[in-house]
Amino acid sequence: MTDTHLEPHKPSPIVTRSMDDPTATDAISPLDNDPPSTATRKRSHIIPANGHHRGASEPVDAAALTQALHGVEGEAQSRERTPVGSPSRKRQRIYGDRFIPNREGRDLQASFSLIPDIPSPATPSKSKNRTPHGELHFQKTEEANRTFSTVLRQGVFGSTVPQPTPPHLSPDAAFSPTSHSTTINDPSRARTPPSNHTSTSLAPASLTPSTPHKNMFTYMSPQHHRNGSSRLTPHGTPGSRRSQRGPNMDPTSDLYSTSPIHFDSQRLLLSPKKTPRAVSKVPFKVLDAPDLADDFYLNLVDWGSSNNLGVGLGSCVFMWNSGTGKVTKLCDLQDDIVTSVSWIQRGSHVSIGTSKGLVQIWDAERCRRLRTMTGHTARVGALAWNDHILSSGSRDRSILHRDVRQPDQWLRKLTGHKQEVCGLRWNAEDGQLASGGNDNQLMVWDKLNANPLWKLTNHTAAVKAIAWSPHQHHLLASGGGTADRRIKFWNTQTGTCVNEIDTGSQVCNLAWSKNSNELVSTHGFSQNQIVVWKYPSMTQVASLTGHTYRVLYLAMSPDGQTVVTGAGDETLRFWKCFNKRERNGIGGEGVGSRMEQWSTIR
Numbered sequence: 001m002t003d004t005h006l007e008p009h010k011p012s013p014i015v016t017r018s019m020d021d022p023t024a025t026d027a028i029s030p031l032d033n034d035p036p037s038t039a040t041r042k043r044s045h046i047i048p049a050n051g052h053h054r055g056a057s058e059p060v061d062a063a064a065l066t067q068a069l070h071g072v073e074g075e076a077q078s079r080e081r082t083p084v085g086s087p088s089r090k091r092q093r094i095y096g097d098r099f100i101p102n103r104e105g106r107d108l109q110a111s112f113s114l115i116p117d118i119p120s121p122a123t124p125s126k127s128k129n130r131t132p133h134g135e136l137h138f139q140k141t142e143e144a145n146r147t148f149s150t151v152l153r154q155g156v157f158g159s160t161v162p163q164p165t166p167p168h169l170s171p172d173a174a175f176s177p178t179s180h181s182t183t184i185n186d187p188s189r190a191r192t193p194p195s196n197h198t199s200t201s202l203a204p205a206s207l208t209p210s211t212p213h214k215n216m217f218t219y220m221s222p223q224h225h226r227n228g229s230s231r232l233t234p235h236g237t238p239g240s241r242r243s244q245r246g247p248n249m250d251p252t253s254d255l256y257s258t259s260p261i262h263f264d265s266q267r268l269l270l271s272p273k274k275t276p277r278a279v280s281k282v283p284f285k286v287l288d289a290p291d292l293a294d295d296f297y298l299n300l301v302d303w304g305s306s307n308n309l310g311v312g313l314g315s316c317v318f319m320w321n322s323g324t325g326k327v328t329k330l331c332d333l334q335d336d337i338v339t340s341v342s343w344i345q346r347g348s349h350v351s352i353g354t355s356k357g358l359v360q361i362w363d364a365e366r367c368r369r370l371r372t373m374t375g376h377t378a379r380v381g382a383l384a385w386n387d388h389i390l391s392s393g394s395r396d397r398s399i400l401h402r403d404v405r406q407p408d409q410w411l412r413k414l415t416g417h418k419q420e421v422c423g424l425r426w427n428a429e430d431g432q433l434a435s436g437g438n439d440n441q442l443m444v445w446d447k448l449n450a451n452p453l454w455k456l457t458n459h460t461a462a463v464k465a466i467a468w469s470p471h472q473h474h475l476l477a478s479g480g481g482t483a484d485r486r487i488k489f490w491n492t493q494t495g496t497c498v499n500e501i502d503t504g505s506q507v508c509n510l511a512w513s514k515n516s517n518e519l520v521s522t523h524g525f526s527q528n529q530i531v532v533w534k535y536p537s538m539t540q541v542a543s544l545t546g547h548t549y550r551v552l553y554l555a556m557s558p559d560g561q562t563v564v565t566g567a568g569d570e571t572l573r574f575w576k577c578f579n580k581r582e583r584n585g586i587g588g589e590g591v592g593s594r595m596e597q598w599s600t601i602r
Contacts (some may be wrong), residue, residue: 035101053445151265186364279532279542283573287320289313294549294568296464296481296524297381297395297422297438301553301566302350304343308364309555309564310350311572312338317352319364322557330367331360342383344430353380353388360391361404375400377408382424384433389448391433393421399435401448412448416455417441427468427476432492434476438465442478444492454575460484467510469535471517478506482525489536501538503531508552514560522565524550530565532577544575 010087188248191256240248248255252263259266291314293300300312309320310330315337317330333354340353348364357376362369378395385391389411390402399421401416416435432453433445442456442463461481474492487507489499506524518541520532532541549568556563561580566572 002351043382053358105301143273143276147268150268151261154262154268160543164325179537201210259595277541277579279544279577280575281542281544283546283575285545287572287574289566289570289572291570292553292566292568292570294461294552296550296552297420299340299342299422299553300338301555301564301572302341302343303557303564304350304364305346305558306343306348306364307558308343308348309572310343310364311566312341312352314338317341317350317362328367328538330362330364331369339379339381340383342385345387347431351383351385351392352390353381353383357394357396358382359390359402362389371404373402373409375402375413378420381420381422384424384426384437386426386428386431388431389426390425393424393435393437395420397421397437399424399433399445412450414445414452416443416448416452423464423466423478424460425466425468430475430492431472432468434466434468434478436466436478438462440480440484442466442490444490444495445477454490454492456490456495456497458488458497459486461506465510465521467512467519469512469519470514471512477510477512477519479503479510479521482506487521487533487538499536499538501533505529508548509548509554511554511556511563513578514556514577520554520556520563520577522551522554524552528567530563530575530577542575542577546573547571 017442036095069390071329072463117450139430254262257263261269289311289382292311293314298312301309302307307322309322310319311320315333315335317338319330320326321328330350331352336358338352340351342351344350349370350362350364352360352362354360357374357378358378359373359376359380360369361371361373376392376394376396376398380392380394383390388403388405391399391403392402393399397415397417399417400410402409403411403414414435416439417437417439419438421435421437423434425434426436427431431447431448435445436444437443439458440457440463441463442459443452444454444456446453455476459478459480461484463478463480465477465479465487467477469477475498476490476492477487478490479487485505485507486502487510488497488498490496491498501524503521505527507521508524509522511520518532519535520530522530528545528547528549530544530551532544533539534541547565547567547569551565553566554563559581561576561578562574563577564572564574
C-alpha cells in the first residue's frame with residue numbers, strides 16, 4: 001500500500017479498480033457537506049473494491065490518478081474555497097479591476113465643507129488668527145445677517161410680510177379682531193396679512209398659528225384687483241389673460257431679469273455698505289510716567305481744553321502739550337503729594353488736590369499759583385468743575401462746593417457718604433452732581449442742595465467710575481470695583497437702573513465719546529484692558545490691551561478722538577478710539593446735546 005500526501009485545499013479522491021477491468025478507474029468526488037479539515041496534511045488510502053487492502057507490491061496507475069485529480073480540481077475551482085487555518089475570516093470579494101465613483105445623490109461641495117480642518121505640523125492653525133468675538137468681525141457678521149434676512153424675506157414673501165414691530169408700534173389695532181392674523185395677543189411675532197376681512201373663528205391664543213389661508217406662491221392680477229375679483233391666477237398659466245393687462249413695460253420687472261433675485265434685493269445688495277469701524281490695537285504713543293501712583297482712589301490724569309495733558313507724579317505736576325509735544329513742569333509741592341488733577345472746562349486753570357487736604361488753583365500759562373483753599377482734613381482724591389464752582393471729594397467722607405470767585409474757603413458742605421469719596425462728576429446741562437464712594441454708594445445731588453436727590457446702593461464694590469452722557473439727558477453711567485465688575489446706567493429723573501452689563505473685571509474709569517453714542521471703560525483685576533462699547537446695545541467695538549497693571553487713569557482729548565490711559569506700570573498710552581466729529585455737530589449715531597448743532601458757524 002502506498003501513502004499519498006495531498007494539500008488540504010485539494011480533496012483527495014477515492015480511486016477504485018474493478019476486478020473485471022484492472023485499467024478502468026472511477027473518480028468519486030468528496031461530499032459537499034463535509035467541512036474542510038483544519039489539519040495541515042490529510043492521508044488518503046487507496047482501497048480495493050472488495051474491501052481488502054492491496055498489497056504493497058502492486059503499483060498505482062499514474063495516468064488514471066492524474067486524470068482523476070484534474071477532474072476534482074475543475075469542480076473545486078467552481079466553488080468558493082475557505083482558507084485553512086482562519087475559518088472565521090471572510091475572503092474579500094473583488095467585483096472589478098477598477099472603481100468608478102458614483103456622483104449621483106451626493107453633494108460633494110457640502111461634503112468638502114464638512115471636512116474637519118486638521119492642519120499639518122508645518123501649517124499653523126487658522127483658529128489662532130481669528131479675531132476675538134464681539135469686535136470688528138462681529139459688526140460684519142451682524143450686517144451680513146441683516147442683509148441675508150432682508151433678501152430672503154423679500155425673495156420668498158415679497159412685500160406681503162412686514163417686519164416684526166415693537167409692542168408700542170404694532171399696527172394690530174388697525175385690523176379687525178376677527179381677521180386672520182398670526183399675531184394673537186403676541187406683539188413680538190411677525191404678522192401675516194389677512195387674505196380677507198370676513199368673520200371667522202380664531203384659535204386660542206396659546207396655540208401655535210397655522211398656515212395662513214393665502215397662497216404665497218400665487219398673485220392677483222392688477223386688472224382683476226381693480227374689478228374686485230378675488231380669483232387668484234397662478235403665474236404663467238393660460239388663465240391669465242394678457243390682453244386685459246397689456247404688455248409689461250416696466251424694465252425692472254422680473255420678466256426681463258436674468259437673476260433669480262428680485263430687483264429690490266439686487267438694489268439692496270448693490271447699495272454701498274457702511275464700513276465697520278476698525279480701532280487700532282496698538283497705541284500710537286507711549287510716554288514714561290515715573291512715580292505714577294498705583295492707587296485706585298486717586299485721579300491723577302486729566303486733559304484740558306487747551307490741549308494740555310496734566311499728570312500728577314509724586315509731589316509734582318507735569319504738562320504735556322499734544323500739539324508741540326513739549327513737557328513742562330507746572331509745580332513741585334515739596335512736602336506734599338499730589339492726589340488729584342482737574343482742568344476747568346474752558347480756560348487754562350487747573351486745580352490740584354493734595355494728601356494734606358488742600359486744594360490749589362494754578363494758572364497753566366504762567367505756571368503761577370493763584371490760591372490755596374482749605375476745608376478738608378484728609379487727602380482730596382476727586383475734583384470736578386462746573387463753571388466757577390469747584391467741588392472736591394475727600395477721604396474725610398465730605399464734599400465741599402467752592403466758588404472760586406469768592407474769598408470764602410467753601411460754599412456748601414455735603415455729608416452723605418460713609419467712606420472716602422473717590423468719584424465726582426458734574427452734569428453742566430442738567431445741573432446735577434454724581435458722587436461715588438468706597439461705601440459702594442452712588443449719590444446724585446441736585447445743584448448745590450445739601451441733601452442728595454438719589455441714593456443708589458445697587459453696586460457691591462467701590463464706585464469710582466462715573467460719566468454723564470453728552471447725548472441723552474439724565475443718563476448716568478457708573479462702574480463698580482473688583483467685587484462688582486458691573487457697568488450700570490441710570491435715569492436720574494426717576495432714579496432707576498435702565499441697563500447694566502457684567503464686564504468680568506474691576507471697572508476703574510468711564511468716559512463717553514463726544515462724537516458718537518459710545519463709551520470707553522478701563523479695567524483692573526484681572527484683565528487690565530480698555531474696552532470701547534456701543535450704547536445701548538453694549539456690544540464691544542474694541543478691546544485694547546498693553547498695560548501690565550490696573551488701568552487706573554483715563555482722559556479724553558478735546559476733539560474726542562483720542563483717549564490716554566495710565567497705569568501702575570508707570571506708562572501713559574495714547575489710543576485713537578473714536579472718529580472725527582461731523583460737520584453738523586452730531587457725530588456717529590449720537591443724538592447730540594441741545595447746543596451741539598449750533599457749535600459750528602460754517
